[in-house]
Amino acid sequence: MADTAISHGHDSGHGAHVTSTGLSNNKMAMWMFLGSECLLFGGLISTYMLYKGRVNSGPQPDQIFDIPFTSVSSFVLLMSSLTMVLAVSAAQRKDDRNTNLWLTITALLGAMFVGGQVYEFTAFYREGLGFTTSLFGSSFYTLTGFHGVHVSVGIIMLMALVGMISRNRIPGNKAEAVEMVGLYWHFVDVVWIVIFTLVYLIPA
Amino acid sequence: MAIIERPSSEVAVAGGATVGVKPSEALGVFKRPAASTSWRDWIVTVDHKKLGIMYGVAAFFFFIVGGLEAVLIRLQLIAPDGKVLNADQYNQMFTMHATTMVFLFVMPMAAAFANYFVPLQIGARDVAFPRINAFGFWCFLFGGIFLNTSWFLGGAADGGWFMYAPNSSTLFSPSHGIDFWSMGLQITGIASLTGAINLIVTILNMRAPGMKMMRMPIFTWMVLVVQFLLLFAIPVITVALFLLTFQRSFDATFFDVASGADPLLWQHLFWIFGHPEVYILILPSFGIVSEILPVFSKKPLFGYPIVAMSGAAIGFVGWGVWAHHMFASGLGPVSVTVFSLATMAIAVPTGVKIVNWVMTMWGGKLSFTVPMLFSIALVVQFTIGGLSGVTHAVAPSDTQQTDTYYIVAHFHYVLFGGAIFGLFAGFYYWWPKMFRKQLSESLGRWNFWLMVIGMNMTFGPMHMLGLQGQPRRMAVWTEARAGEGFFNLGFWNRISSIGSLVLSLGVLLFIINIVYTHKSKKVAIAPLDPWDGRTLEWMTDSPPKEHNFDSIPTINNLDEFFHRKYAQDATTHEITQVATAEEVLAEMNAHPDEHIHMPSRSYWPILLALALPVIGYGLIYNRVILAVGVAMIVLTMFGWAMEPSTAADDDFDPPAPGDGGGHTKELAPLG
Amino acid sequence: MSTATEHNTSTEHADGHADEHHGASDKQYIVIALILAALTAIEVSTYYIDFGPLFMPTLFVLMTVKFIVVASYFMHLKFDNKLFSYLFYTGLILAVLVYAGALSTFKFFLQKG
Numbered sequence: 006m007a008d009t010a011i012s013h014g015h016d017s018g019h020g021a022h023v024t025s026t027g028l029s030n031n032k033m034a035m036w037m038f039l040g041s042e043c044l045l046f047g048g049l050i051s052t053y054m055l056y057k058g059r060v061n062s063g064p065q066p067d068q069i070f071d072i073p074f075t076s077v078s079s080f081v082l083l084m085s086s087l088t089m090v091l092a093v094s095a096a097q098r099k100d101d102r103n104t105n106l107w108l109t110i111t112a113l114l115g116a117m118f119v120g121g122q123v124y125e126f127t128a129f130y131r132e133g134l135g136f137t138t139s140l141f142g143s144s145f146y147t148l149t150g151f152h153g154v155h156v157s158v159g160i161i162m163l164m165a166l167v168g169m170i171s172r173n174r175i176p177g178n179k180a181e182a183v184e185m186v187g188l189y190w191h192f193v194d195v196v197w198i199v200i201f202t203l204v205y206l207i208p209a
Numbered sequence: 210m211a212i213i214e215r216p217s218s219e220v221a222v223a224g225g226a227t228v229g230v231k232p233s234e235a236l237g238v239f240k241r242p243a244a245s246t247s248w249r250d251w252i253v254t255v256d257h258k259k260l261g262i263m264y265g266v267a268a269f270f271f272f273i274v275g276g277l278e279a280v281l282i283r284l285q286l287i288a289p290d291g292k293v294l295n296a297d298q299y300n301q302m303f304t305m306h307a308t309t310m311v312f313l314f315v316m317p318m319a320a321a322f323a324n325y326f327v328p329l330q331i332g333a334r335d336v337a338f339p340r341i342n343a344f345g346f347w348c349f350l351f352g353g354i355f356l357n358t359s360w361f362l363g364g365a366a367d368g369g370w371f372m373y374a375p376n377s378s379t380l381f382s383p384s385h386g387i388d389f390w391s392m393g394l395q396i397t398g399i400a401s402l403t404g405a406i407n408l409i410v411t412i413l414n415m416r417a418p419g420m421k422m423m424r425m426p427i428f429t430w431m432v433l434v435v436q437f438l439l440l441f442a443i444p445v446i447t448v449a450l451f452l453l454t455f456q457r458s459f460d461a462t463f464f465d466v467a468s469g470a471d472p473l474l475w476q477h478l479f480w481i482f483g484h485p486e487v488y489i490l491i492l493p494s495f496g497i498v499s500e501i502l503p504v505f506s507k508k509p510l511f512g513y514p515i516v517a518m519s520g521a522a523i524g525f526v527g528w529g530v531w532a533h534h535m536f537a538s539g540l541g542p543v544s545v546t547v548f549s550l551a552t553m554a555i556a557v558p559t560g561v562k563i564v565n566w567v568m569t570m571w572g573g574k575l576s577f578t579v580p581m582l583f584s585i586a587l588v589v590q591f592t593i594g595g596l597s598g599v600t601h602a603v604a605p606s607d608t609q610q611t612d613t614y615y616i617v618a619h620f621h622y623v624l625f626g627g628a629i630f631g632l633f634a635g636f637y638y639w640w641p642k643m644f645r646k647q648l649s650e651s652l653g654r655w656n657f658w659l660m661v662i663g664m665n666m667t668f669g670p671m672h673m674l675g676l677q678g679q680p681r682r683m684a685v686w687t688e689a690r691a692g693e694g695f696f697n698l699g700f701w702n703r704i705s706s707i708g709s710l711v712l713s714l715g716v717l718l719f720i721i722n723i724v725y726t727h728k729s730k731k732v733a734i735a736p737l738d739p740w741d742g743r744t745l746e747w748m749t750d751s752p753p754k755e756h757n758f759d760s761i762p763t764i765n766n767l768d769e770f771f772h773r774k775y776a777q778d779a780t781t782h783e784i785t786q787v788a789t790a791e792e793v794l795a796e797m798n799a800h801p802d803e804h805i806h807m808p809s810r811s812y813w814p815i816l817l818a819l820a821l822p823v824i825g826y827g828l829i830y831n832r833v834i835l836a837v838g839v840a841m842i843v844l845t846m847f848g849w850a851m852e853p854s855t856a857a858d859d860d861f862d863p864p865a866p867g868d869g870g871g872h873t874k875e876l877a878p879l880g
Numbered sequence: 881m882s883t884a885t886e887h888n889t890s891t892e893h894a895d896g897h898a899d900e901h902h903g904a905s906d907k908q909y910i911v912i913a914l915i916l917a918a919l920t921a922i923e924v925s926t927y928y929i930d931f932g933p934l935f936m937p938t939l940f941v942l943m944t945v946k947f948i949v950v951a952s953y954f955m956h957l958k959f960d961n962k963l964f965s966y967l968f969y970t971g972l973i974l975a976v977l978v979y980a981g982a983l984s985t986f987k988f989f990l991q992k993g
Contacts, residue, residue: 024414028961030337033414034406036964040971041402041440047975048448048478051983052463059469076924083920087913090954094906136459140470143461147452165847176853184956191955195947202943206923207936413963441974477982528978532985544985 035185039192046196049148050203056140057204063138066145067208069129078121079201082156085114086194089187096183104183105167111190112163115156122153145204152200155193162186253810255339256755260346261325262643267350268317274357275309276716278302280709283667287706289688289699299684300367301386305357307370308390311490312397313353315628319493320349320404322635323432325643327408329746330426332417332764334756337410339808340849341403347818348400355822356393359386366390369682371479371534372453374464374472379457385829388457391450392825398443398450399821405439408432417745419764423517426744426768427510430517431496434524435489441528442485449478458828473538480531488527490624491591492520494631495562498584501638502566504740505581506573509768512565519558519565526555536604537611545604552602556595563592578740579653583634586661590626594619597672612682615675621668633660633719640726641735642751649732652722659715666708670701738790743771748793759801813849820845903956912953919946 024030057066092107126146134142166186169175175182251259282302285291294302328336336342359365366386368376377387412433416425425433453475455461462468464475503510510516532540532548540548566588575581597619601607610616633656641647677696679686691699726732738747748770749758766772776787788796820841827835904912923942931938952958957965983989 025416025420026414026961026963028414028963030410030414032960032964033410033967034338036967037406037409037440037971040968041406041444043444043968043971043975044441044978045444045447047979048445051979052448052452052474055471055474055983055986055988056463061469072924072927076920076927080917080920083916084913086916086950086954087909090903090909091906094903094909097903137461140462140468143455143463147455147461151451161843165850169851174851176851188955191950195950195955198943198946198950202923202939206926206939441971445978471986473986477985481978481982528974529981540985541987 264321271313343814352396359389428496511568580638594622613675618671663712
């Protein structure tokens with residue numbers, strides 16, 4: 006069965022590839038997962054938006070945010086999306102060396118972002134914003150913490166991918182595996198674009 | 210990962226023909242499981258049919274657990290000053306009854322049918338992600354068990370199934386029950402989410418050639434809608450449960466009024482999930498009934514596209530009505546009006562479905578088999594429940610009904626009379642397909658009538674109790690305040706309690722029916738096509754082989770199987786049978802596909818799922834256990850990722866020499 | 881979830897996908913990243929310069945533009961099958977509508993305006 010396989014029904018438009026729609030199962034699953042994640046982060050962001058002004062004790066949001074610092078770490082995460090897309094592009098060219106190079110850089114940029122977040126959290130904590138200090142504190146740490154966990158999981162996935170590519174242990178389509186991790190990574194970046202604006206740039 | 214003979218043209222049950230295989234030594238700590246028989250196969254299987262049966266068995270077990278909880282509740286209320294349970298136990302009982310029935314029975318039972326029949330109905334060999342499918346099942350099972358271990362570890366959750374603040378706080382519920390509840394639901398939520406993604410990809414991507422969306426059976430359509438609801442609703446409850454866990458375990462104050470929080474936030478998050486959840490519970494049963502009514506009316510479903518689209522419309526509008534659960538919470542007049550109107554609107558597509566079912570039966574040659582009886586009962590009972598639901602849409606009337614037994618009556622009519630009757634219709638309809646034997650019709654009739662009578666006896670009087678003002682979740686009633694005359698609370702409480710025993714007897718008869726059917730020598734093997742079915746799942750053996758179809762059919766019609774059996778005369782429009790089911794099957798099996806690669810068995814799904822309750826216990830009791838759980842997750846994920854879903858060819862034994870030769874005996878790796 | 885790659889089970893050729901090299905070139909990606917960086921710079925400048933009544937609209941427009949650019953180009957939605965866009969944006973739009981609805985019952989949007 007070559008690519009000229011039976012095309013059934015003119016309206017369906019998709020020549021019968023391996024799947025009914027001709028689209029990859031993995032990719033479709035990943036996009037659905039990301040659609041679902043929108044509701045997860047939506048819930049966390051809404052909780053923060055509702056509670057950001059509710060400070061019974063401890064610092065207010067605009068007293069504590071360090072916009073220049075967060076801008077830099079936001080920029081780092083944004084650039085990691087560029088390196089990720091370059092990795093995907095290299096993988097599609099079957100260029101393992103460059104794929105691994107860009108994946109490693111992406112993981113490093115991600116690690117810089119998470120490191121920045123750890124620094125930010127400790128700084129806030131020293132300035133008197135604990136997890137239970139106020140509703141603002143609880144919802145802020147919950148939201149950004151969830152995002153940080155997503156980034157960390159992404160870093161683990163990137164490192165695992167590098168290891169598996171260099172040992173040639175990827176079952177199935179290598180470029181698609183890189184693309185899957187890439188989609189997840191970009192999504193995490195896109196969520197941060199929203200968080201950066203709604204949480205940091207718009208004061209309570 | 211067995212080698213089975215490539216499908217031969219004989220109509221025989223596969224599965225026995227297993228040859229020993231050398232386990233792969235290529236990957237991981239664990240060798241690829243090679244067993245394909247015995248109990249071990251159930252642990253490592255990725256076969257959607259086996260997983261469907263496992264979902265079914267586990268869900269039915271929880272049905273019995275939840276049912277016993279309900280009986281205890283009714284026994285407590287059978288007489289004034291009930292002594293069966295104390296107030297604390299009573300709170301745990303109604304909380305866990307609802308939680309069990311919703312999350313551990315109706316949802317997974319629908320998942321059981323979806324797993325088993327969706328691939329068959331669309332002409333696929335398995336689901337898109339078989340290992341994730343297995344993972345989902347184990348998450349559900351372990352989550353359910355984890356949730357129920359709270360009974361033995363200081364008491365179960367006691368805040369009601371929607372767990373409103375402040376009752377969910379540690380102040381009012383100091384036991385670990387609610388911690389178990391929130392962690393347990395997170396774990397079963399993972400099962401639902403992965404299952405949703407899996408089934409949507411399966412339905413969109415793995416249809417047989419010619420199986421356009423508008424040729425899919427209605428059950429598959431309804432499953433598709435339900436999985437989209439789950440896909441987008443589960444993350445909302447995930448957020449809510451995380452906030453609750455952080456409040457209870459890490460002293461956050463998300464729902465604590467004293468700290469300035471808004472407890473309504475929980476209600477919103479819960480019901481944004483909770484209302485789609487209602488449709489998640491009912492739509493699979495609508496799908497089942499839409500399969501059964503045409504078969505036993507000998508007519509195609511009336512208005513197939515309308516039934517499919519009204520299902521999608523219900524799924525869509527279902528997102529805009531959540532606040533009708535909160536009319537009594539002081540939302541403000543604008544919100545109440547908006548949600549009230551949206552709620553009335555959603556009755557329209559539901560009503561459309563009921564009209565379509567009635568029109569399907571209209572003028573048909575009805576045969577009142579047990580599955581048909583349950584389906585008709587669903588139409589009737591759900592209509593009653595739906596109408597009392599519309600009375601909730603009217604906000605002023607809802608304010609009167611909130612937190613009374615009237616609400617309890619309503620949702621039991623839609624959930625028992627709707628969802629559960631649909632599932633029972635499915636049991637009787639699909640039993641011969643899954644297990645080769647037909648459940649006894651005569652016992653089935655007893656089962657049916659006892660359940661219908663019991664159900665109406667139990668939940669009918671609750672309308673009156675509620676309108677008389679009996680609040681739900683009330684642990685005792687007293688003679689002094691029961692009133693007199695026809696609307697005496699005591700009398701109707703007694704009727705209701707007796708009804709619950711009748712209902713239990715009905716369910717017991719179902720179990721007896723199963724035992725009788727499979728133990729008695731008198732029950733013969735069911736014919737291949739016992740009901741004269743219309744859809745693809747009947748176009749294969751009973752039970753289907755591991756690879757479902759020897760050759761994947763090409764679909765030319767809605768109700769393809771019917772069209773292969775019957776033809777319409779062009780001039781007289783008379784429909785005549787042109788082939789029997791056996792002939793259709795024999796024709797399909799005459800040209801079996803070569804090289805059927807089925808996904809291989811794997812240990813990783815169960816191991817990964819096993820890590821989740823470990824994390825749950827760790828969060829509740831001990832950080833060391835937590836660390837162990839996290840380590841288990843990371844390790845098993847790596848193991849999983851490194852294992853190809855289909856074993857490499859060198860994992861299989863070469864074909865035995867002199868094995869008949871020719872293409873009919875060629876070996877293909879399967880399972 | 882995981883990086884697990886599952887094969888399609890129905891037919892034999894798993895890597896039958898032609899290497900359709902879709903998407904932009906590496907150079908274009910770099911240009912897009914520079915545009916995104918510039919937009920971020922404008923965003924951050926709202927912290928230093930007073931935009932007056934344009935403050936909120938500017939931020940919202942920039943956020944949306946950045947979001948869509950990353951989704952369309954880096955995530956290939958623009959080049960890929962529309963179905964992926966439908967799946968993702970359904971979730972996104974549903975999230976916005978549902979949560980905006982919930983927040984509006986708290987009079988969240990009134991307390992500012």
